[in-house]
Amino acid sequence: MSEKLGNVWIFIEQEGGKIADVSLELLCKGRELAAKLGVKTEALLLGNKVESCVDTLYSYGCETVYLVEDPRLEPFTVLPYAKVIIDLILAHKPNILLFGATMKGRELAPRVASEKLAGLTADCTDLKIDDFEDLKNKQSYKNKLMQIRPAFGGNIIATIVNTWDDPQMVTVREGVMKMDAPDKSRKGTLVKVKANLSDAETVVKVIERVRADKDVDLKGAQIIVAGGYGVGSKENFKLIYDLAEALGGEVGASRAAVDAGWIDHDHQVGQTGVTVRPRLYIACGISGSIQHRAGMSESKKIIAINTDPGSPIFSVAHYAIVGDINQVIPQMIKAFKAKA
């Protein structure tokens, strides 16, 4: 095929006109991939009355926005979204299509990929452009998307390649791609597209919808103090909150602490929680399962406090404190207040 390579597309997720962070992270990564391939970075923005988002998308480096506005696209339901995206794919033949691995992205992307008979890789943590030799089928492919993801509960990292027709589709974990600073001087092209929907796509009705924005923002936090099973009790989590407050950070937790009912799931860091990369991560009484480490090992500085010197958490730590958090944390608060 001597056809021109298709562009890099990003599905923009929005809730009430507010763009999800992961979509902006993907615009930044998408720009990098598009530059490597010599193609454009383009966004799909679906919803009702969401045109006000367009300038933000340009400022993060998006060159074209396909805007599809229709009352039937609000609130989000899978079937009409999938239909609109399939129509756009067939019309414009993108090379790559990225979704955030959010609850919405993970129910929408497979529906689209299945209809398009495209490959789809879930929950990627890195993306690269490289060549691929398929030794089994004796085929070689140039400039394919390397889709890198953990599997087997985080025990292995696999690189997956989609060898069928485009687009190469993936969902990407929230918080792992770096968000560059926006540049308000950037401009792009707006393409308004009419949704071509029939009754078949609107059979599922939303009868009731209850939601609230999360009251914790771990992804945006520069300092995170996280507690694990070693904290010992719900009451003792006060120590973690005290340290976070003193240092001006957010409170995180391991799965064990969440499962014990000491703290809400919104605070969970790791494979099944949030991936974070703050300036400072303090792991308190966290043994450091591979699932937890996968969610925080890219933090700039990591302090681990644990009574067991053999804890795996120390393998990713920059500072190791073998000791009891009940003694260490009050000393940290005292020392910080004395110096700051």
Added chain:
Amino acid sequence: MSYNVLVFVKQVPDTQNISGEAMTPEGTVNRAALPAIFNPEDLNALELALQLKDRYGAKVIVGTMGMPAAAEVLRQSLYRGADECVLITDRVLAGADTLATSYTLSCCVKKLGKIDLILCGRQAIDGDTAQVGPQLAEKLKAPQLCYVEDVVELTHKKITVKRAIEGGHEILESPLPALLTVIEANEPRPMGGKKIMKYKRAKTPSEVAKAHANANYTDAEAIATEIESLESRGLLIKEWSAADIGADPGRVGFAGSPTKVKQVMSVVLTAGEAKSVPANAAGISQLIHELISDHTLG
């Protein structure tokens, strides 16, 4: 008129307790080396189906695609209250990604005939993709209701479910047939003692043949008689090949999978040598001082 509810389940390696050696050099799972369990969220899907059976009257059929040994999760489904089971097993299905798997399962659904509801766990703990449910729904051109916590109401026209969304929940209403993916929001019932007594003899035809082979006794007629006897007592686990379900060989297994594994590596997370900080006032004071000087703190 009762409902036909189909639950798809998967036998998975217990990924909480393994190391990187569990992979073959080709990058596929070395299943033989791992303890196999009932995928946790599939148990929640089965429980929800059994609750529908209790509330509305339903025939609960449980299906799985896997190795012959996956018959074990089907027996465990019978111990919990399933009515009928089917194992889809065939060498040509090996190496399937989620697209090939969902196509294969869709062929099984079509072969089963009238199905009102399909339930799956949200995702399996070996791949964590959560893709097969939505892809199967698309293959059947049926609506998908994902992240379901509970069924509010079921009638012959429609189903109303409560499902999780980011930061809250929704009540969704959909016509039948529909596909639900279920999250860990119920307590799967234990296996029933009487059911275990009854169904521990349930077998697939190849398990029957294997038992005969092990006893050095391979009389085809005897095998056929035993299979017939199991079937008459409701103890036969159906076993279908790709051809039995009318699957196109080019769309199943490795051949039908657009995604290929290029490379697999064991995860090694290290930050280099950690600096040891004494757990006393002087050590901690020094640490805080360092973090303030390099602008990590303050």
